[in-house]
Amino acid sequence: MPKPEVLPPEPQDGGAPRIGYFPDQIVARIAEIQRLKKDGWSMARIAEHFGARGATAPTPAAEAAAPAPAAPRMEAAREPASRVPAGPTAQPPAAPADARARRLPVLADVAVLVAGLQHSTSIWSELPPEEYFELINDIWSVADPIFRRHSGTHGKHPADGMVCYFFPLPAGSYLWNALAAAHEMRDAMRRISKDWQLRKGWSTELYMNIGIDEGQEWLGSFKSDSNVDFTALANTINQAARISDFSRSGSIWATKNLLGKLSADERMRIRYGVRRKGADGQHVFVPHVFSSVRRRSTHAGGGEPHKDVVLLPVAEIVSISPTPSP
Known part of the structure; x- marks a missing residue:
C-alpha cells in the first residue's frame, strides 16, 4: 500500500489531528480484503490471491467485487478518495464521493488565534542565526501540544508568527x-523567556502577543507537489492578526463578538x-x-491601526x- 496523503482535518472531522487520503483503488482493495476475511479466507490465502497470478481462484462473489487494475500511482494521487483519521481511534474509510466533496472549500464557524513574537527583528539581530531558529523551534515545540490539547489546527502564517484554527466539536466549546x-500559551512563554534569560544572561523578555476573533469563513487548502497549507480566506483571520x-x-485580546x-x-x-x-x-483595569482597536492601538504605541478594524470592539x-469567578 502506498502511504496516504496526510492533510489537516476539516471542521466536520472532529478532533483528529491529521487525516490520511488513500487513492480509490486502495480503499477498494481494503474493502475486498475485509470481505474475504469475513468469508473465512486466511491472510496467507488473501496475500496469494492478490500477489500471485496462479493463486486459488476467488469465489464468484469475490470476482464480482474485485477492484479494477490499479492506475499508476501518480495518477491515483491526483484524486484521493478516502479520509482516515490518524492514530488508534481511526474509523473505517468514508465513501470516495463523499470524501472528495469534503476536500472542497467549506463555509464553517471558526475561532482564529494569531500570535506574533514581539520585537522579533530586534531579537533576530541580537542572536546568531542558529540560536534564533532554535528559539523559534523551542516556541513551536511548546505551542504545538498546547494547540492540539485544545483541538486546534495549525494554519499558514508568514515569518515567525503562528495561526491556529478552532472548530466546533461534538463536545466542548471551540x-x-x-x-x-x-x-496556556502565555504561561508557557513566560517559562521560555526565563530559560533564555538564564542561558544568554540577558534581560530581554520574550512575548507572544495574541489576537483572537471568530466568525464564519471559507476554509480550504493550497496544495503543491510536496506540501499542503490549510488556510482561511476571509475576514476573521485578518482581524485576529x-x-x-x-x-x-x-497580552491576549479578543473581540466583543467572540x-x-x-x-x-x-x-x-x-x-x-x-x-x-x-x-x-x-x-x-476596568473589568467587563x-x-x-483604534484607542487600544494608540494606547499601546502602535500607531494608527488598519482602517478595516479601527472601530472593532475588543477586550x-x-x-x-477553571471555576466561575465569585
Missing part, C-alpha cells in the same frame, strides 16, 4: 478552546476588560468593558479560571 489555548499587531507584553457568544458560565470564568488612565495618571483577557 470559542473556549481558543481562549484556553491562548492563556490586526489585534495581535497592537498587543504588547504577551466573548458575547460564550455561555454565561464561561464568561464568569474569564477576567476581561481594558486598562484606562485614572485622574491620578495611573492605569486602572470593551474599547475600540484584554487577563485571566481564566
Whole structure:
C-alpha cells in the first residue's frame, strides 16, 4: 500500500489531528480484503490471491467485487478518495464521493488565534542565526501540544508568527478552546523567556502577543507537489492578526463578538476588560468593558491601526479560571 496523503482535518472531522487520503483503488482493495476475511479466507490465502497470478481462484462473489487494475500511482494521487483519521481511534474509510466533496472549500464557524513574537527583528539581530531558529523551534515545540490539547489546527502564517484554527466539536466549546489555548500559551512563554534569560544572561523578555476573533469563513487548502497549507480566506483571520499587531507584553485580546457568544458560565470564568488612565495618571483595569482597536492601538504605541478594524470592539483577557469567578 502506498502511504496516504496526510492533510489537516476539516471542521466536520472532529478532533483528529491529521487525516490520511488513500487513492480509490486502495480503499477498494481494503474493502475486498475485509470481505474475504469475513468469508473465512486466511491472510496467507488473501496475500496469494492478490500477489500471485496462479493463486486459488476467488469465489464468484469475490470476482464480482474485485477492484479494477490499479492506475499508476501518480495518477491515483491526483484524486484521493478516502479520509482516515490518524492514530488508534481511526474509523473505517468514508465513501470516495463523499470524501472528495469534503476536500472542497467549506463555509464553517471558526475561532482564529494569531500570535506574533514581539520585537522579533530586534531579537533576530541580537542572536546568531542558529540560536534564533532554535528559539523559534523551542516556541513551536511548546505551542504545538498546547494547540492540539485544545483541538486546534495549525494554519499558514508568514515569518515567525503562528495561526491556529478552532472548530466546533461534538463536545466542548471551540470559542473556549481558543481562549484556553491562548492563556496556556502565555504561561508557557513566560517559562521560555526565563530559560533564555538564564542561558544568554540577558534581560530581554520574550512575548507572544495574541489576537483572537471568530466568525464564519471559507476554509480550504493550497496544495503543491510536496506540501499542503490549510488556510482561511476571509475576514476573521485578518482581524485576529490586526489585534495581535497592537498587543504588547504577551497580552491576549479578543473581540466583543467572540466573548458575547460564550455561555454565561464561561464568561464568569474569564477576567476581561481594558486598562484606562485614572485622574491620578495611573492605569486602572476596568473589568467587563470593551474599547475600540483604534484607542487600544494608540494606547499601546502602535500607531494608527488598519482602517478595516479601527472601530472593532475588543477586550484584554487577563485571566481564566477553571471555576466561575465569585
